[in-house]
Amino acid sequence: MTSGHHFCAQCGAAMEPDARYCGMCGAPVVAQPARSPVATPAARPAQPPPATKSGHRKFGGPLLMVLAGAVLAVMAIAFLAAENDDGREETNRARPDAMQTVGNQGGTQTAGIKPDAGDFGWKPYVNSRYGVSIDYPSSLFTPGEAPPDNAGRNFTAADGARFFVYSSANALDENLNTLIGQALEGIAPDAILRRDMAPDGFTLVVRREGEIVIRRLATSEQGTMLHWLEIGFPPALKDRYEPVADRMLSTFKISTDRATADRQTEAPAGIRTTPVPPATQAGENPATAIDLPVTAWIYNAPGEGYADLPALIAETDQLADNRIGQLTFVCQAAAVSPAYFAMLVAPSFQSGDAAEVKIAIEGAGAQGTLFLPMRDLYATKGGERPDIDWDATILFAPVAMEDLGAFVKADALIVSAGGANWRLAGGISLELAGEKFLAACEGGDLPESNSPGGARGPDEFSYRTVNSANYGFTVANARGPAGLSVDIPEGWVRVPNTLEHELIFASPDDDPDAQMFLAIRAEPAQGRTATKALAEQVAEMQSMTETEILEQGPANAAFAPGRRALLRFLSPQDMPGKMMDELVVLSRGDLVYRIELTVPEPVWHTGRQVMVRALASMAPAR
Amino acid sequence: MRALIADIAGELRRFSRTVLVAVAGLFLMAVASLFSDAPVSMFFRLLSLAGTAMLLFSVVMMILVFRKASQVKPGALVVSLGVTLAALAVQLAIRGALPSPFAATLAFAAGGFIGAGWSRTRLFFVDGEIIRCRGTAWYLAIWGATFALNQFMAALAAGVPAAMTGALLVGSGIVAGSTVEQLARYYRIARFGENRRNKPAEAT
Numbered sequence: 001m002t003s004g005h006h007f008c009a010q011c012g013a014a015m016e017p018d019a020r021y022c023g024m025c026g027a028p029v030v031a032q033p034a035r036s037p038v039a040t041p042a043a044r045p046a047q048p049p050p051a052t053k054s055g056h057r058k059f060g061g062p063l064l065m066v067l068a069g070a071v072l073a074v075m076a077i078a079f080l081a082a083e084n085d086d087g088r089e090e091t092n093r094a095r096p097d098a099m100q101t102v103g104n105q106g107g108t109q110t111a112g113i114k115p116d117a118g119d120f121g122w123k124p125y126v127n128s129r130y131g132v133s134i135d136y137p138s139s140l141f142t143p144g145e146a147p148p149d150n151a152g153r154n155f156t157a158a159d160g161a162r163f164f165v166y167s168s169a170n171a172l173d174e175n176l177n178t179l180i181g182q183a184l185e186g187i188a189p190d191a192i193l194r195r196d197m198a199p200d201g202f203t204l205v206v207r208r209e210g211e212i213v214i215r216r217l218a219t220s221e222q223g224t225m226l227h228w229l230e231i232g233f234p235p236a237l238k239d240r241y242e243p244v245a246d247r248m249l250s251t252f253k254i255s256t257d258r259a260t261a262d263r264q265t266e267a268p269a270g271i272r273t274t275p276v277p278p279a280t281q282a283g284e285n286p287a288t289a290i291d292l293p294v295t296a297w298i299y300n301a302p303g304e305g306y307a308d309l310p311a312l313i314a315e316t317d318q319l320a321d322n323r324i325g326q327l328t329f330v331c332q333a334a335a336v337s338p339a340y341f342a343m344l345v346a347p348s349f350q351s352g353d354a355a356e357v358k359i360a361i362e363g364a365g366a367q368g369t370l371f372l373p374m375r376d377l378y379a380t381k382g383g384e385r386p387d388i389d390w391d392a393t394i395l396f397a398p399v400a401m402e403d404l405g406a407f408v409k410a411d412a413l414i415v416s417a418g419g420a421n422w423r424l425a426g427g428i429s430l431e432l433a434g435e436k437f438l439a440a441c442e443g444g445d446l447p448e449s450n451s452p453g454g455a456r457g458p459d460e461f462s463y464r465t466v467n468s469a470n471y472g473f474t475v476a477n478a479r480g481p482a483g484l485s486v487d488i489p490e491g492w493v494r495v496p497n498t499l500e501h502e503l504i505f506a507s508p509d510d511d512p513d514a515q516m517f518l519a520i521r522a523e524p525a526q527g528r529t530a531t532k533a534l535a536e537q538v539a540e541m542q543s544m545t546e547t548e549i550l551e552q553g554p555a556n557a558a559f560a561p562g563r564r565a566l567l568r569f570l571s572p573q574d575m576p577g578k579m580m581d582e583l584v585v586l587s588r589g590d591l592v593y594r595i596e597l598t599v600p601e602p603v604w605h606t607g608r609q610v611m612v613r614a615l616a617s618m619a620p621a622r
Numbered sequence: 623m624r625a626l627i628a629d630i631a632g633e634l635r636r637f638s639r640t641v642l643v644a645v646a647g648l649f650l651m652a653v654a655s656l657f658s659d660a661p662v663s664m665f666f667r668l669l670s671l672a673g674t675a676m677l678l679f680s681v682v683m684m685i686l687v688f689r690k691a692s693q694v695k696p697g698a699l700v701v702s703l704g705v706t707l708a709a710l711a712v713q714l715a716i717r718g719a720l721p722s723p724f725a726a727t728l729a730f731a732a733g734g735f736i737g738a739g740w741s742r743t744r745l746f747f748v749d750g751e752i753i754r755c756r757g758t759a760w761y762l763a764i765w766g767a768t769f770a771l772n773q774f775m776a777a778l779a780a781g782v783p784a785a786m787t788g789a790l791l792v793g794s795g796i797v798a799g800s801t802v803e804q805l806a807r808y809y810r811i812a813r814f815g816e817n818r819r820n821k822p823a824e825a826t
Contacts, residue, residue, distance in 0.1 A: 020749060065739025066764055069799075070771065072732030077775065077788035080725045189721065 120244065124251075126370060127152060127402075130167035131220075131255030132227050137244055152228075160211075161233035161241055163248065170219070170226050176202060179226070183215055203249070212238060214245050220254045227254050289414060289421040292316045292324075296603070297433040301440065308388045312437040314424055323348045324415050324422050325393075329404065330386050331441035338441045339384060342372055342399045346392040347417070357395070358416040359407075372397035408434035432514065432603075461489035463613055468503055468520075469621055475501045475522045480589050482522050483621030484559070487613050492518070516607045518614060519596045530555075530562040530587040537583055537594065538565055545569045555584045559618035560593065562586035568601065580604040582611050586618075593618075629697025637701055647672070684765060688757035694746065694808050703801040710794040714787070721787050729788045733795020740764045740796070741803035746811055753811050755804070768796055 008015055008029075020029055120137030127133070130151070141155035141163065152166035174182075180202050184192065187206050194205035201218040214231040229252050233241040293316065300311040312329040316322050325347035331338045344357065357372045374395035377385060384398055407413065412425040468483045471494060475482040488505050495504040501523060507516040525533075541547050551566035567581040578601045586593040595614060599607030651672070655665035721729075743761040747754055775789040 016750075018750065062739040062742035063760070063764075065742070066736050066767075067739075069732050069735025069737075069739060069796075072728060072735060073771075073775075073788075073792045076725055076729035076732050076792065077785050079728065080721050080785060080788040 122247070125153065125155075125165065127165065127167065130225065130227065132165055132167055133251070133253050133255070134165060134229065134248055135251040136163070136248060140244070157233075159234070159237060161231075161237060163229065163231040165227070165229055165252075167225060167227045170224050173223075175223075176217075176219075179217060180204070183217070207235070211235065212241075214249070216249055216252060218252065218254050225254075227252075289423040292322050292422045292424045294424050296606070299433040299436045299440070309386060310437055310440045312434055316424065322422070323420070324417055327413070327415065327424060329399065329407070329437065330388065331437075332387055337401070339386075340399045340401060340404055340441070341386045341396050342374075343377070343386070343394050343396045344374065344415075344417075345394050347395060357397070360414040360416070370399075370403050372399070404434075404438065408438065461609065461613075463487040463617075464490055465617065466503075466505075467621055471503055472500060473503055473522075475524070475591060477524050478522075478591055480591075481620065482591055484520070484522075484593075485617075485619050485621050486520065487617035488518060489610060489613075514600055514603060516600070516603070516610065517596075517598045518610055519594070519598075520614075521594045521596075522591050523594075525587060525590055525592045528592060530585040530592060533587075533592045533594070534563045534565055534583060534585040537585065537596075538567065541567060541569060541581065541583075555586060555615065557584065557586055557615040557618060559615070559620075560586035560588035562593075580607070582608065584611065584615065626696055626700070629695060630700050631697070633695065633697040633701040637705075681769075684762065688762050688765075691747075691749070691754045691756040694753045694755050694804065696805055696808055699801045699805050699808075703798060706794055706797040706801075710790065713790055721791075725788070726791055729791035730795040730798070733792040733797075734799030734802075735795075736764075736768060736792075737796035737799025737801070738803040739799075740768065741800040741807075744804070746807050748811060753808055 015029070121139040122135050123138040125134050125136055125143070132152075136155060140157045140159075140161065142157070144154035144156060151168060152164060154162070154164045156162045176197065180195070180197070183202075183204055184206070187208060191207040192204070193207065193212075194203070196203045200220075200223075201216065203217075204213075204215045206213050206215070211232045212235050214229075216229045218227045218229075219225060220227065229249070231241070231245045231248060233245075294314050296315045298313045298315055300313060302308060302310055309330040309332050314327045316326070324344050326345040328343045328345050329340060330343065331340045333339075342359070357374050359370045359372060374397045377388075377394040377396050380396075386396060388394075412423055415422045415424065465485055465487050467485045473483060482501075489507070491508045492505040493508065495506050495517075498504050499521075502519065502521045504517060504519040507514075509515040528536075538547075538549065547567050547569040549565060550568055551564070553564055555562040555564035562585050564582070564584045567583065568578050569581060570578055580597075580599045580601050582597040582599075584595040586595070595611070595618075597607065597611040597614075599610075648669075651668045652661075652665055655661040655668060658664040740761070743758050743764060744755045745758060747756075772789065772793055775792070776786070
């Protein structure tokens, strides 16, 4: 009987008493004198494995198998790769011309148009939000409705062809390999007719669901933005659409510097085209842009002043070089939805009947350059044109709704025309007036002809009367009643946590750059006149920040006599721009009343009415 | 057959325990990622690090234990083959663009050849009632060569979907060929051992 363990002579591992081979290294057990008197016939060992050091089996057969398998593997992979390339070559042989890039050939030359692209009424589609532009045959494709986010547009043709342009952010930070894999999902290898990769995108031509689909991806802003172009057409129309697609692909461009390269577009028939010298690209050299400070964007309701239509007008500093005249947007009723027009009123830069004007947009939510081939309004008969009769030279161009939406969000507009640039900055009030303009246009109350419209524009406030007693207004040590009533604009709210002798009302603007304040304070005069009190207040203002005194004089208030000063100062909080501060000090009995209106300078023309109304309405509390 | 089924069931239970451990590890990584500013990015970074660590660990373990005699378990081999084929099916389904049957068969068969030849460099032997096997120097060399070949193919084929699919098929074929060869050898040895036991004892 075996007792105890054996130990392997090779590795020293413990083994079962009757083990023939080491369970650790597999070495056979060295023959030992039999302990058991009976040899077990069945315990004959199987063919022993080789010792570790001496004698080795030949592995020629297995190695040959491995080598043969490796050769077959290489052949298989090469075959797979060749399968893929065959499809591409077949497509390339079928296409007479490789895609050409219609390069910029100078601002005065017409870009090369391939003769077989046909005369299909080529027009540019420009998405100013993402800076995407492409030429498309307008006689073949009809644009669909613009999406709410203005990310692109669908176009369809009566014969079943279609294309779309769509832009989005690369939110998942996917690389081109991943994107092309997604684009080829569900596409059999033999349906891939062409695949071209480029550092910033790719082009695919595939057969899918009964049509030939051309898909191009262009990336911009270091891959953070994706711009898709997809063209689909029935295979039977290949002869017609292949050259069309070639031209569309070659004109599919992304504006990366907020100004696309100069590109000549086809002028509408019947309009004489005056060659325009290459204009300086908007934004390219900011140092050459002429600043046109916009003092206000004014919304004019129909019937007000000279506006026959709702108009959004940029009021600029008259001392500046504003050879572009006045930039104005109008809208009028059309068959389906309002038609919008951009106009330059009374420009002095242009010669001839037409000019190419570019408007570039700065500011969050707005990018790109809008090309506006403008025409002389009074030289244009019929067709799409604003129905106005203004006594001025007017250049106009239709503008898409989505582009106006971008204008409204802009911090500044850069107008390029006649070889120069003008930068109109005034986006803060543009958003307020612009939204009201768009609301009026979309509201459907557009006059059909020169009929008077609403009497009051959004520049004017409506008012409500407040009583100081309702806010606990009291003045300590006052000998007589101090309460008052005054008119303040509707929607203005009282600023909480003020002193009991203060009433401060703020306009309902979330943007601190547009917020206005009206403060009314009362205190014992203590022998001071209104003049002296005002002087003290002005001196205090001057000590805090750089202050200009624009006006000084008596205050026109029925409540009490007093003095008034109009100041302009830099905001102590280093906010951009300046603030307007109108101070009025009224002396009534033993009290002085300080009324202070603080308004950002760009909206001063709107805000100043608040003081006028307050002074006119102030009365002792009943 | 009954024994094989029992063996497979046992291996599946072990496999499921391994999967549970792996899931627990993923969960811990996910929790750890939540403490960073970009949890998703951190999670995938940790996953990548874990994968690299596992790869290095497997290389080290292979070098250390390739000569160790281990019991051949047909159930484990069948489960391994099943997991490989399931993973292949999932990958092909995700890719969408399938290769032609001829090319796919050629790639898979090539891998099968490599796997079968590789498997034959392992030594099988009987230890009592147990069939064991252990690796040899050639086994380790071919393992290293196929590993390097796989990485080389992946690097060359990056961005070319068809070539990546080919590399995938070759790799799966290697596993399939190796597994099938081992199973065949196991059952051949097992039958040999049975025959030997059933034969009348020869006179010594």
